[in-house]
Amino acid sequence: MRLAEAWRVALDALRANRLRSVLTMLGVVIGVAAVVALVAIGTGTKQQIEQQVEGLGSNLLIVVPGRLEAGSAPSVSTLSLDDVEAVGRVVGDPGRVAVTVASGETVRAGSRSTFASIQGVLETTPTVFVRRLDRGGYLTRSDVSTARRVAVLGAGVATRLFGDRDPIGRQITIGGVRFRVIGTFERLGQSLGVDRDGEVHIPVTAAQRLLGTDRIDALAIRAPDRERIDVLGRDIVAVLGERHPDSDFSAVTQEQILGVLGDILGVLTGVLAAIAGISLLVGGVGVSNIMLVSVRERTREIGLRKAVGARPRDIGLQFLLEAVLLTTIGGVIGMALGISAALLVDRLSPVPAAVTWWSLALAFGVSALVGIAFGVVPAQRAGRLDPVVALRTE
């Protein structure tokens, strides 16, 4: 029997039992749609986070206290502003060094209040990180050196405290201390459900006074060139180690952060796809089941076809193609559904989704494979039927 003929026969058989075919396909449709949509969400999230990390700035080196190793306990920072000067000398340009001392505080303006991440920073922050202002200006060197109580608000904080009013020049209180708003940041949006517009930047000196500490949490350096970034990291860690013999420090680059995040999200995407894959497998079992029913129902037809000259493999091929048609048609419908779902999620929710070609190819390939894997047993059973017995079946 020619292959084209076998396809036609298989398609006819599916058409003859339209409702049953559709219901059988449904399992595969749902499985493939779930795989495509979940992989799209995983991929979209990964891309978004990568963009955000890259969007922080280029050639970034983050220095934190403690060892960045699995199982090591978080360390209490021993870094102080004196260390910043030393690091600045290593880098060769103090303007490339930013610091942060952070704390969550309640911020009030008149009767409104909100919870914000207070970041004590140097005036160098905008040259190290990419942070664009919406209104007003940023902190200045004299703001820092005099511990002036001025603040730059994240877009979310500004909106929650002032609504549509211009916050520049207005008073706010942070932990009960008065500050004057001198600028607002451009809106950044969310990342992994974290509001990135909830920051308030104040001079690090003012922050230390507010929090009653002379520590800083971390340093960030914008390396002058990409090639020397690892060397620079080692030099800085060495200098800090000399100044604090009892403490460990670690320097991580953007690439390392991206690598770790990429690994985590890759695993997450894989797990999601695997869970969705299970439903595809269940769909495959449904196909197998229906094919066995179909073989039983059409035993007489199989007997007749054999009597007029169908070889075992002709019959087997007919049923195998039927199973493959079920799963591939289901796969294509599932792909369309999965793409639609991903686009809807991307448009209507804060969760990003990006449909990739490899996930579509994989979903289609897997659905065809499921058809073959779960169609083989019924097809073999059909092919091996004894024509005499098959013809006698009522």
Next chain:
Amino acid sequence: MSGTPAIVAVDVTRTYQLDGVSVAALRGVSLTVPEGDYLAIVGTSGSGKSTLMHLLGGLDRPTGGTLLIGGRDVATLSPPEMARLRNETIGFVFQSFHLLARTTARDNVALPLVYRGIGRRERRARAAEMLERVGLAHRMDHRPNQMSGGEQQRVAIARALVTTPAVLLADEPTGNLDSTTGQAVLALLESLHAEGVAVVLVTHDREVAARAGRQIVMRDGLIVDPAPDGGEGAA
């Protein structure tokens, strides 16, 4: 091939294993179906005539003896080769017609040609020719449920003929038909025999069998008439 018998069976036995018990359905049958023969195999239910028909049609293999179909020893053939042999040598006509329900008369008739790898256009042309030959040119695109029993059986005969087989094996072809329609179907088979096709009729109906050129009577897995000793080629 002229002169070669279509089917030769020499001391053929067929034993079934049913739950470990051997049941002999055929206990040594010898039979020759020459080209252009018109043979009726008669017997009651359980006489072994259906088993014999399955063997003669290449649907089953003997457990003993030698069976040649179209000059080929079925013991040496693989299942695919048996399928090909059936396709090329045998035309089956069944009591219950065995037409594909969702398929038109023309495509039902064309079915055996599918397994010969013949293209759709030629299949349909040959099928149309066969349907004309059995007087159903006006029923080409009808489905079995739109046709009478007699018409369905004529479609089945057209299907059996479309491969120009050496032997037409008809198993109780009139069993599901009223007597008038049955007579018409028999008349059709006889006209085909007159055109040179060997016809083997399996029936329990003595009247039907009487129309054949010759008869063999089976009982308990053996040919009892003509008596094996005086008959053809007993082993």
